[in-house]
Amino acid sequence: MADVQTLNTVAVGIDPVADRLSGPQGARPKRVLSRRNIFLYGTLIFVAAYYLVPLYVMIVTSLKGMPEIRLGNIFSPPVEITFEPWVKAWATACTGLNCDGLSRGFWNSVRITVPSVIFSIAVASVNGYALANWRFKGANTFFTILIVGAFIPYQVMIYPIVILLREIGLYGTLWGLVIVHSIFGMPILTLLFRNYFTSVPEELFKAARVDGAGFWAIYFKIMLPMALPIFVVAIILQITGIWNDFLFGVIYTKPDTYPMTVQLNNIVNSVQGVKEYNVNMAATILTGLVPLLVYFVSGKLFVRGIAAGAVKG
Amino acid sequence: MTSVSIRDLSLKFGALEVLKSLSIDIEDGEFLVLLGPSGCGKSTLLNCIAGLLDISGGQIFIKGRNVTWEEPKDRGIGMVFQSYALYPQMTVKGNLSFGLKTARVPRDEIARKVARTAEVLQIEPLLDRKPSQLSGGQRQRVAIGRALVRDVDVFLFDEPLSNLDAKLRAELRVEIKRLHQKLRNTMIYVTHDQIEALTLADRIAVMRSGAIQQLDTPHEIYNRPVNLYVAGFMGSPGMNFISGEIDGGDSPAFRFAGQSIDLSTYPASAPIKSGPGIFGIRPEHIVSGDAASVEPYQATVEIDVVEPMGADTLVWAMLDGSEFRFRVDGQTGMRVGDHVRIGFDPARASVFDTATELRL
Amino acid sequence: MSSSSGTATRRPSQMFRNLNAKIASIPMILTALCVFLGGTVWTIVYSFTNSKLLPRLKFVGLDQYERLWSAPRWLTSIENLFVYGILSLIFSLVIGFLLAAMLDQKIRFEGVFRTIFLYPFALSFVVTGLTWQWILNPDFGVQHLVRSAGWESFTFNPLYDQQIVIYGILIAALWQGTGLIMCLMLAGLRGIDEDIWKAARVDGIPMWKTYLFIVIPMMRPVFITTLVIIASGIVRLYDLVVAQTSGGPGGASEVPAKYVYDYMFLAQNLGQGFAASTMMLLSVAIIVVPWAYLEFGGRKRG
Numbered sequence: 001m002a003d004v005q006t007l008n009t010v011a012v013g014i015d016p017v018a019d020r021l022s023g024p025q026g027a028r029p030k031r032v033l034s035r036r037n038i039f040l041y042g043t044l045i046f047v048a049a050y051y052l053v054p055l056y057v058m059i060v061t062s063l064k065g066m067p068e069i070r071l072g073n074i075f076s077p078p079v080e081i082t083f084e085p086w087v088k089a090w091a092t093a094c095t096g097l098n099c100d101g102l103s104r105g106f107w108n109s110v111r112i113t114v115p116s117v118i119f120s121i122a123v124a125s126v127n128g129y130a131l132a133n134w135r136f137k138g139a140n141t142f143f144t145i146l147i148v149g150a151f152i153p154y155q156v157m158i159y160p161i162v163i164l165l166r167e168i169g170l171y172g173t174l175w176g177l178v179i180v181h182s183i184f185g186m187p188i189l190t191l192l193f194r195n196y197f198t199s200v201p202e203e204l205f206k207a208a209r210v211d212g213a214g215f216w217a218i219y220f221k222i223m224l225p226m227a228l229p230i231f232v233v234a235i236i237l238q239i240t241g242i243w244n245d246f247l248f249g250v251i252y253t254k255p256d257t258y259p260m261t262v263q264l265n266n267i268v269n270s271v272q273g274v275k276e277y278n279v280n281m282a283a284t285i286l287t288g289l290v291p292l293l294v295y296f297v298s299g300k301l302f303v304r305g306i307a308a309g310a311v312k313g
Numbered sequence: 314m315t316s317v318s319i320r321d322l323s324l325k326f327g328a329l330e331v332l333k334s335l336s337i338d339i340e341d342g343e344f345l346v347l348l349g350p351s352g353c354g355k356s357t358l359l360n361c362i363a364g365l366l367d368i369s370g371g372q373i374f375i376k377g378r379n380v381t382w383e384e385p386k387d388r389g390i391g392m393v394f395q396s397y398a399l400y401p402q403m404t405v406k407g408n409l410s411f412g413l414k415t416a417r418v419p420r421d422e423i424a425r426k427v428a429r430t431a432e433v434l435q436i437e438p439l440l441d442r443k444p445s446q447l448s449g450g451q452r453q454r455v456a457i458g459r460a461l462v463r464d465v466d467v468f469l470f471d472e473p474l475s476n477l478d479a480k481l482r483a484e485l486r487v488e489i490k491r492l493h494q495k496l497r498n499t500m501i502y503v504t505h506d507q508i509e510a511l512t513l514a515d516r517i518a519v520m521r522s523g524a525i526q527q528l529d530t531p532h533e534i535y536n537r538p539v540n541l542y543v544a545g546f547m548g549s550p551g552m553n554f555i556s557g558e559i560d561g562g563d564s565p566a567f568r569f570a571g572q573s574i575d576l577s578t579y580p581a582s583a584p585i586k587s588g589p590g591i592f593g594i595r596p597e598h599i600v601s602g603d604a605a606s607v608e609p610y611q612a613t614v615e616i617d618v619v620e621p622m623g624a625d626t627l628v629w630a631m632l633d634g635s636e637f638r639f640r641v642d643g644q645t646g647m648r649v650g651d652h653v654r655i656g657f658d659p660a661r662a663s664v665f666d667t668a669t670e671l672r673l
Numbered sequence: 674m675s676s677s678s679g680t681a682t683r684r685p686s687q688m689f690r691n692l693n694a695k696i697a698s699i700p701m702i703l704t705a706l707c708v709f710l711g712g713t714v715w716t717i718v719y720s721f722t723n724s725k726l727l728p729r730l731k732f733v734g735l736d737q738y739e740r741l742w743s744a745p746r747w748l749t750s751i752e753n754l755f756v757y758g759i760l761s762l763i764f765s766l767v768i769g770f771l772l773a774a775m776l777d778q779k780i781r782f783e784g785v786f787r788t789i790f791l792y793p794f795a796l797s798f799v800v801t802g803l804t805w806q807w808i809l810n811p812d813f814g815v816q817h818l819v820r821s822a823g824w825e826s827f828t829f830n831p832l833y834d835q836q837i838v839i840y841g842i843l844i845a846a847l848w849q850g851t852g853l854i855m856c857l858m859l860a861g862l863r864g865i866d867e868d869i870w871k872a873a874r875v876d877g878i879p880m881w882k883t884y885l886f887i888v889i890p891m892m893r894p895v896f897i898t899t900l901v902i903i904a905s906g907i908v909r910l911y912d913l914v915v916a917q918t919s920g921g922p923g924g925a926s927e928v929p930a931k932y933v934y935d936y937m938f939l940a941q942n943l944g945q946g947f948a949a950s951t952m953m954l955l956s957v958a959i960i961v962v963p964w965a966y967l968e969f970g971g972r973k974r975g
Contacts (some may be wrong), residue, residue, distance in 0.1 A: 027967055040778060044780070044786055046773065048789045051789050051793065052789060054808060057807065057808055058807075064879075065961065069780075069813065071820045073813065073814075073820070074808065083783055123700045123701075127697065127700070127701045129697075130697045130698050131698075134693075136690070136691040136695055142706070143701070145709055146701060146704065146709065147707065148965075149710075151957055152709065152957065153908050153930070153950065153953040153957055154909065155731030155930055155946075156713050156950045156953065156954045157708060157712040158937070159943065159946070159947070160715045161712065183704050186700070197788075198682050201398060203394035203396050203398035206392070206394065206398065207392065207394060207398040207456075208400070209385045209398075209457070210365075210386065210391065210392045211459070213415050213464075215691075215694060215697070216693065221411070222400055226402060243797070244796070244798070244799075244800075246797065246911075246915070247912060249933075251934075251938065261797050261799045264799055265916050268806075277810075281804075284803045284804060287797070287799070287800055291795040291796060292792065292795055293793065295792055295795035296792075299784075302791075303787070303791070305857055
């Protein structure tokens with residue numbers, strides 16, 4: 001449009017054209033170092049540094065020898081890098097009578113987390129699917145109790161569960177803890193899957209029914225393949241949640257089967273012996289490694305997971 | 314022979330009565346359109362016929378068999394949905410064969426049926442694609458194929474063209490009509506688009522808040538709507554309505570604001586009685602200019618708004634205080650403020666009783 | 674076809690309709706009824722007994738509650754939770770929102786910043802607590818650093834000072850949790866119609882005013898949800914305290930959840946544990962019930 005007008009004016013006279021060209025034209029000049037940007041990026045970088053410092057401190061401490069720790073400060077980089085503390089934390093650090101390091105806790109946590117994640121997600125996804133597509137009378141009442149239950153402090157329910165597990169002979173075993181994790185993961189996971197399956201167009205479900213598919217056929221052949229992203233979200237949510245759990249681990253397992261978090265706490269906060277800060281920090285990083293790895297690998301899905309877990313859908 | 318028969322069907326959600334004791338008999342090979350605005354219960358009725366919703370009362374027969382409590386798959390129906398509802402993770406072939414596989418049809422028979430359906434709908438080149446790789450029109454063709462492949466007696470269409478743009482809609486409309494002429498299956502088709510209804514249907518059932526207002530051929534429904542609602546719903550632009558008084562007796566007439574329309578040629582179903590009434594005339598039944606001079610009723614109006622629509626032009630005018638639309642040829646150069654002569658034949662009009670809203 | 678003589682099937686019994694869905698829901702039904710409902714009722718009932726090592730149904734009325742509210746340790750726990758709760762609510766919301774607003778300025782490297790702010794949330798409270806225990810260590814950590822830089826009298830020793838130990842825990846908790854709040858706020862900000870910003874810009878409303886008077890009121894649901902999440906997290910505060918201070922020094926950083934655990938599993942005084950956990954339930958109910966009423970009760974009627 002502007003071009004046509006300009007061309008028209010050319011026919012009339014040159015002056016108006018010159019007038020137009022003297023004003024602002026083309027791309028607006030951008031100032032990279034505006035005051036706003038300096039403030040914005042300055043603040044963000046400062047805050048980011050604050051968030052990163054603890055990680056940095058953990059790493060450098062774990063790479064120093066004890067003499068160096070006693071002399072220097074915790075922020076200085078190691079003069080002599082040693083992996084001794086890592087080896088000790090993993091293989092020989094003592095908790096009570098066991099002196100085989102965190103490795104025992106690590107494998108316990110693996111043995112707890114893997115079945116808990118599979119079991120809790122299998123149960124919750126079928127639940128969510130039933131709630132979204134096969135509403136039966138009373139289903140919503142149970143679901144409401146479940147969601148309200150998510151707000152009840154765990155402390156209210158831990159002892160009754162101790163009794164229930166003792167009754168079925170699973171108290172103190174890994175499988176008992178798997179059940180506990182499935183129970184307490186159920187509200188949020190069921191909500192997650194229910195909301196997802198509700199968002200799947202109902203006509204798809206109807207089409208499958210007209211095609212003659214039943215409850216399980218629709219779940220396995222139609223819904224499951226479609227819900228893969230939400231399964232990944234749920235898996236991320238559960239791995240980090242269960243790996244990081246401390247309370248249930250300390251209540252429902254015995255020292256032999258303690259998960260990594262409990263064992264870490266026992267190593268670091270044990271009153272006996274000389275404190276070996278470098279070993280403690282190496283152990284701490286080791287314990288945080290699995291969820292950190294999940295976090296950095298999953299990226300956006302992790303954010304989606306916590307947002308889905310936190311906000312209703 | 315009756316293909317689908319619905320007896321006193323009713324559906325309640327708690328206290329809410331969604332469908333009110335409906336009865337319809339659909340002939341074998343008939344194309345029935347359920348027409349109405351959203352929320353009138355037309356889709357709900359279709360879901361009840363499909364068995365996707367449990368009804369509260371009444372019976373449903375398909376091919377003489379009582380299927381009221383049957384599962385959807387056992388009713389001998391195929392269904393096409395508005396959102397296509399194709400299984401996203403399966404190929405077109407997978408979509409077409411899913412129902413057959415579930416019914417444990419032998420593998421070679423599945424292949425044969427899929428191939429034949431693909432040929433009928435001309436979707437053979439698409440068979441190995443995923444739904445996400447198809448255009449809207451192709452998707453709906455596959456969705457129709459999924460219903461077709463199962464060799465059913467009755468096809469149910471739930472607003473199948475509403476998600477398509479206007480051009481594709483017109484194309485697929487013709488294709489569905491052609492398909493029906495070729496297969497001669499019973500089809501029940503839900504839509505809110507009256508053009509689709511008029512072009513496709515053998516019979517139309519106009520619905521409103523869970524009840525059928527009129528069940529008749531498109532011609533009858535267009536020309537002789539049974540009540541004010543059907544008259545207003547059918548036709549675009551809608552019928553003109555003028556409120557006034559009816560004079561009964563030997564020379565019946567409709568009076569409003571000093572004007573009088575002679576109703577002696579009006580094809581009333583019963584002798585006309587006096588009382589308040591509503592006079593309805595379709596915009597396309599009004600002529601203007603020189604042609605108006607031969608019509609039984611004539612008047613002069615001032616033009617208010619002109620809406621050119623290409624082939625023809627819609628003109629809004631005032632007739633003694635009543636707003637009034639009529640259709641003229643697209644080439645007519647009418648302007649706002651012009652005074653024009655219009656005329657129409659009251660025999661083509663519809664007159665309604667104000668109180669009952671029923672056609673006289 | 675005048676009668677229903679053609680009936681091929683009987684109406685299936687209500688009991689067996691959706692049978693598969695009912696079978697699939699058994700774990701949910703058991704959890705809801707036996708654990709959540711049954712467990713809660715059980716604990717409340719037994720909080721009125723004098724159960725010691727084992728639960729016994731010998732009712733003693735409100736004895737356990739009287740003992741609870743006269744125990745200095747419980748009072749400290751409540752006070753700590755209160756201080757920690759109020760401060761963590763305020764700081765989480767303010768920091769979380771400010772960070773989210775900054776990240777929402779179409780900045781470069783947004784993903785990098787977000788990743789950095791959120792990574793502590795992936796870590797457990799135990800790891801968080803132990804890390805900050807080390808950083809706040811008076812002999813090696815921040816205090817040592819400042820003193821060796823020349824300020825000899827500098828004192829920042831929260832983990833060994835009864836007066837301020839709860840703030841030491843707060844620092845660690847904020848480090849771990851603000852990333853989540855930022856994410857929720859950012860999601861809320863992104864959910865706001867772009868046209869609002871365009872309209873405000875055309876009308877010449879300054880940015881801070883747009884945030885304060887238009888955007889924040891529009892984000893009311895996000896704020897309320899965030900509030901509930903923070904609040905229910907506050908009541909659960911346990912692992913962090915155990916790892917960072919073990920409740921010390923001298924019981925100055927005790928919290929209710931730890932009180933419950935210690936009485937149930939260490940002091941073998943179940944009745945006290947039940948009474949304390951019932952009080953926790955009550956405090957959650959005070960927060961959640963009005964919220965649930967506003968959020969869901971109102972909608973049903975509307």
